[in-house]
Amino acid sequence: MSALLHHPGYEEERLRRLSEQLPCRELQAGMLLSLMGQPHQYSYPSVFIYGHRSSGKSHVMQVLLKELELPHATVSCVECVSVALLFEQVLLSFFGGDAASLLPRSPSLSDFVRVYRQQCSQSPAKQTRYIVMEKAELLRDADANLLPALLRLQELVEDNVTVILLTEIVWDRFRPNTGCFEPLLLHFPDYSKGELQQILSRDKHPSYSAEFYSSYINILLGVFYSVCRDLRELRHLAALNFSKFCEPLAEGKVKETDTHKLWRNMEPHLKKAMQTVYLREVSSLQWEQMQQMEEKENGAMRGLSAHTHVELPYYSKFLLIAAYLASYNPARTDKRFFLKHHGKIKKTNFLKKNEKTSNHLLGPKPFPLDRLLAIFYSVVDSRVAPTASIFSQISSLVTLQLLTKVSHDDQLDSPKYKCAVSMDFIRAISRTVNFEIVNYLYDFL
Amino acid sequence: MSKRKITKTNVPVGECISQVQEMLRERLCHQRLPDRPEGVEAQHKHLLELLKRTAVHGESNSVLIVGPRGAGKTMLLRCVLRDLLEEKEAQKSLLQVHLNGLLQTDDRIALKEITRQLHLENVVEDKVFGSFAENLCFLLEALKKGDRSSSRPVLFVLDEFDLFAHHKNQTLLYNLLDISQSAQAPIAVVGITCRLDVLELLEKRVKSRFSHRQIHLLSNPTFTEYLDRVRTQLSLPDDFPDDKFALDWNASIETLCEDKSVEDVLQRHFNSSKDFRSMHMLLMLCLSRVSVAKPAIKPADLLEASRLCLADANANMLHGLSILELCLIIAMKHLNDVYEGDPFNLQMVHNEFKKFLQRKSNSMYNFEQPVILKAFEHLQQLELIRPVDSSSAKTQREYQLMRLMLDHSQIMEALQKYPQCPTDVKQWAMSAFG
Ligand SMILES: Nc1ncnc2c1ncn2[C@@H]1O[C@H](COP(=O)(O)OP(=O)(O)OP(=O)(O)O)[C@@H](O)[C@H]1O
Ligand SMILES: [Mg+2]
Numbered sequence: 079m080s081a082l083l084h085h086p087g088y089e090e091e092r093l094r095r096l097s098e099q100l101p102c103r104e105l106q107a108g109m110l111l112s113l114m115g116q117p118h119q120y121s122y123p124s125v126f127i128y129g130h131r132s133s134g135k136s137h138v139m140q141v142l143l144k145e146l147e148l149p150h151a152t153v154s155c156v157e158c159v160s161v162a163l164l165f166e167q168v169l170l171s172f173f174g175g176d177a178a179s180l181l182p183r184s185p186s187l188s189d190f191v192r193v194y195r196q197q198c199s200q201s202p203a204k205q206t207r208y209i210v211m212e213k214a215e216l217l218r219d220a221d222a223n224l225l226p227a228l229l230r231l232q233e234l235v236e237d238n239v240t241v242i243l244l245t246e247i248v249w250d251r252f253r254p255n256t257g258c259f260e261p262l263l264l265h266f267p268d269y270s271k272g273e274l275q276q277i278l279s280r281d282k283h284p285s286y287s288a289e290f291y292s293s294y295i296n297i298l299l300g301v302f303y304s305v306c307r308d309l310r311e312l313r314h315l316a317a318l319n320f321s322k323f324c325e326p327l328a329e330g331k332v333k334e335t336d337t338h339k340l341w342r343n344m345e346p347h348l349k350k351a352m353q354t355v356y357l358r359e360v361s362s363l364q365w366e367q368m369q370q371m372e373e374k375e376n377g378a379m380r381g382l383s384a385h386t387h388v389e390l391p392y393y394s395k396f397l398l399i400a401a402y403l404a405s406y407n408p409a410r411t412d413k414r415f416f417l418k419h420h421g422k423i424k425k426t427n428f429l430k431k432n433e434k435t436s437n438h439l440l441g442p443k444p445f446p447l448d449r450l451l452a453i454f455y456s457v458v459d460s461r462v463a464p465t466a467s468i469f470s471q472i473s474s475l476v477t478l479q480l481l482t483k484v485s486h487d488d489q490l491d492s493p494k495y496k497c498a499v500s501m502d503f504i505r506a507i508s509r510t511v512n513f514e515i516v517n518y519l520y521d522f523l
Numbered sequence: 524m525s526k527r528k529i530t531k532t533n534v535p536v537g538e539c540i541s542q543v544q545e546m547l548r549e550r551l552c553h554q555r556l557p558d559r560p561e562g563v564e565a566q567h568k569h570l571l572e573l574l575k576r577t578a579v580h581g582e583s584n585s586v587l588i589v590g591p592r593g594a595g596k597t598m599l600l601r602c603v604l605r606d607l608l609e610e611k612e613a614q615k616s617l618l619q620v621h622l623n624g625l626l627q628t629d630d631r632i633a634l635k636e637i638t639r640q641l642h643l644e645n646v647v648e649d650k651v652f653g654s655f656a657e658n659l660c661f662l663l664e665a666l667k668k669g670d671r672s673s674s675r676p677v678l679f680v681l682d683e684f685d686l687f688a689h690h691k692n693q694t695l696l697y698n699l700l701d702i703s704q705s706a707q708a709p710i711a712v713v714g715i716t717c718r719l720d721v722l723e724l725l726e727k728r729v730k731s732r733f734s735h736r737q738i739h740l741l742s743n744p745t746f747t748e749y750l751d752r753v754r755t756q757l758s759l760p761d762d763f764p765d766d767k768f769a770l771d772w773n774a775s776i777e778t779l780c781e782d783k784s785v786e787d788v789l790q791r792h793f794n795s796s797k798d799f800r801s802m803h804m805l806l807m808l809c810l811s812r813v814s815v816a817k818p819a820i821k822p823a824d825l826l827e828a829s830r831l832c833l834a835d836a837n838a839n840m841l842h843g844l845s846i847l848e849l850c851l852i853i854a855m856k857h858l859n860d861v862y863e864g865d866p867f868n869l870q871m872v873h874n875e876f877k878k879f880l881q882r883k884s885n886s887m888y889n890f891e892q893p894v895i896l897k898a899f900e901h902l903q904q905l906e907l908i909r910p911v912d913s914s915s916a917k918t919q920r921e922y923q924l925m926r927l928m929l930d931h932s933q934i935m936e937a938l939q940k941y942p943q944c945p946t947d948v949k950q951w952a953m954s955a956f957g
Contacts, residue, residue: 109811118545119544130905188628233554248837248839256685256718263831263836265834303845307844353891439870441918
């Protein structure tokens with residue numbers, strides 16, 4: 079049951095329509111409505127609304143401003159690559175195209191405020207004007223004065239205007255060093271599991287019953303809720319996988335009410351979806367195609383991974399192995415691994431137990447070229463002369479981003495490298511050349 | 524008082540509430556000037572005297588108004604101007620130029636704005652000037668023309684004064700202060716700033732031309748005074764359309780301020796900030812809850828408003844994380860404990876998480892590394908974790924060093940409030956070491 083919104087400034091009918099569009103956000107909408115007050119009354123100069131992705135921030139604002147027909151300008155900071163666009167959009171929405179064209183070529187804040195003041199002295203606000211800034215965190219990357227100026231725009235233009243910032247970052251990470259006009263902070267809490275269920279179930283498919291769709295959503299949330307609470311993403315996943323859910327029904331194997339069977343059929347499929355569509359490893363289209371293929375090939379589906387398809391020349395593989403060893407082994411252990419007659423190095427000295435963390439947790443360390451070559455010659459079985467081809471192979475490994483060059487401007491002549499592949503990848507490579515890499519890794523001794 | 528013999532009554536309650544909202548919102552949201560600036564009478568008198576000397580007697584001057592954010596600097600100046608312009612003579616002769624460091628970000632823009640505000644665009648037209656000083660002098664000279672032999676006094680207000688000190692060579696500041704000191708033309712320069720160290724930003728030649736007059740707004744009210752302010756900010760004036768309603772309203776505000784729980788809440792706010800602006804925000808949240816159905820501010824409203832003001836935003840955001848993301852945060856907390864706050868990377872966090880899964884978890888299962896990476900990236904996007912150096916674009920994502928931007932108490936608080944947090948996860952977070 080939705081608690082109806084009340085406000086003396088607006089008709090009951092309008093408010094009812096409004097709350098119908100805002101399931102599970104009545105509280106926030108009501109709060110905003112009471113802050114906004116009646117259209118002609120002043121509202122707080124700037125309001126900062128924060129909350130997780132898809133928690134309804136923009137939706138609630140848009141529905142409120144549109145349904146109540148309040149003067150407003152919505153600006154997405156992603157789309158406004160220059161402040162000029164931002165200024166234009168605000169002037170356009172409030173005063174029309176002629177006003178926007180009064181701005182000079184690359185307008186300063188001073189120009190914007192000047193034009194705004196001129197315009198609003200001709201047409202003073204009869205109702206509070208609202209400027210909604212989407213993805214407001216990007217304002218921090220703009221000119222340093224922009225954010226503080228927007229926060230006190232009401233004072234600067236002397237108009238009945240309120241600026242609303244929407245973002246998923248907390249206010250503390252916005253505040254400039256010398257302070258600013260502090261906005262009123264409002265939080266949009268995340269949807270609970272029940273609320274997600276309620277909202278998602280509204281998208282029911284016309285040819286199936288509401289209960290059926292709702293039980294589908296229930297299964298979907300069972301799989302994805304622990305990793306993802308983003309309504310938009312869940313809605314997308316729901317739309318993509320629904321046909322699969324309906325399959326046994328269409329084949330006449332299961333009845334609509336047999337939720338347990340439906341669940342058994344669906345769960346593994348959704349788990350697979352988590353490894354793929356959810357991670358954007360495959361596009362939605364590819365996923366749909368894969369689902370169809372799967373029917374044909376009887377469930378032989380492999381995950382896609384770009385790395386497994388790279389074919390490397392023989393010596394490049396050894397170069398990469400050497401690079402991996404150089405990145406993950408401490409240099410002082412090279413003797414032990416790669417010198418044929420290393421004499422007696424006591425194992426106890428060799429293994430420093432107080433080293434806190436394994437190298438595989440810290441990531442690859444940079445190494446110089448000569449160390450790479452030394453290891454390379456010792457692991458590759460047949461003798462190879464240091465020809466130019468070795469160097470060109472190194473640079474193509476860099477191009478493939480399997481190796482990265484660590485640039486230090488001061489030592490241009492002795493470049494350092496890092497190996498940029500995972501353990502699984504290097505093991506696969508090693509297997510193709512019959513090299514037991516684990517025996518040569520310090521971490522696995 | 525005599526005018527108000529006829530009592531105005533019988534205005535419908537809906538209309539009254541509407542009036543209350545309108546009047547109080549002007550105070551709380553629109554910086555409506557008070558009739559008399561409370562608590563800064565001395566500063567008001569001082570500034571009024573100074574500006575009068577410029578406006579009426581044509582003396583030049585410079586002064587800085589210094590005080591923290593929201594202390595009432597702008598309000599003080601506007602009050603003084605309002606009172607100054609009540610004098611016929613000042614009103615006739617004084618010209619005003621209002622600049623703001625946020626808007627006029629360099630001296631070229633500032634000069635354009637000065638020209639515009641003095642209505643001299645036509646006089647300047649396309650003239651070319653050799654220097655900034657020449658241009659400014661030309662402007663002031665142009666004001667002399669007409670029937671007067673002497674210049675009209677000009678008041679220059681520079682809000683966010685410290686930002687003008689960042690302009691190249693401080694040319695504008697130098698020239699304005701130079702004119703004010705050498706009395707070439709009668710001008711008063713009023714700077715407004717929240718930086719107490721503002722003089723140190725000025726170049727020597729600029730500083731030496733400044734009068735060194737400063738008006739400080741460091742009002743430090745007692746709690747009783749603070750309480751009085753709350754009362755006056757919420758009270759209705761004598762000319763409210765409905766006498767009876769206004770009386771009742773004001774009485775209810777009295778009662779409100781005497782309530783013990785209200786006093787506690789206000790004390791807490793008083794201890795963290797005493798300025799008008801943050802008080803206005805608190806009171807605005809209360810006012811917004813007034814409606815026909817509830818035509819008064821109740822203690823509960825103040826409690827709720829205070830709860831909103833004091834809410835911990837980080838804890839609010841943690842509440843909305845997925846259980847996987849929360850687990851990663853806990854793993855980071857453990858890493859912070861073990862390595863005394865050294866930065867960490869995803870690989871280490873994942874490893875820590877795996878240790879927990881191996882030990883006992885039955886509420887969670889292990890996710891593939893890419894799923895974990897996605898969760899990790901989400902945390903970074905929310906700026907709950909931050910890369911140690913941004914230049915490491917070449918490092919593989921799972922090895923990039925990060926720092927947690929939360930402290931332990933925030934994590935613990937979030938954990939308590941987290942909906943349906945599995946007990947083993949909770950216990951894991953509580954245990955000193957992973
Ligand atoms: N003595 C006072 N009596 C009544 N209201 C006051 C008083 N002082 C400040 N206010 C109110 O407090 C609010 C903040 O004041 P003001 O904008 O002048 O601060 P400021 O010092 O200019 O801050 P900033 O440095 O951010 O510009 C205004 O709404 C103002 O009307
Ligand atoms: Mg100010």
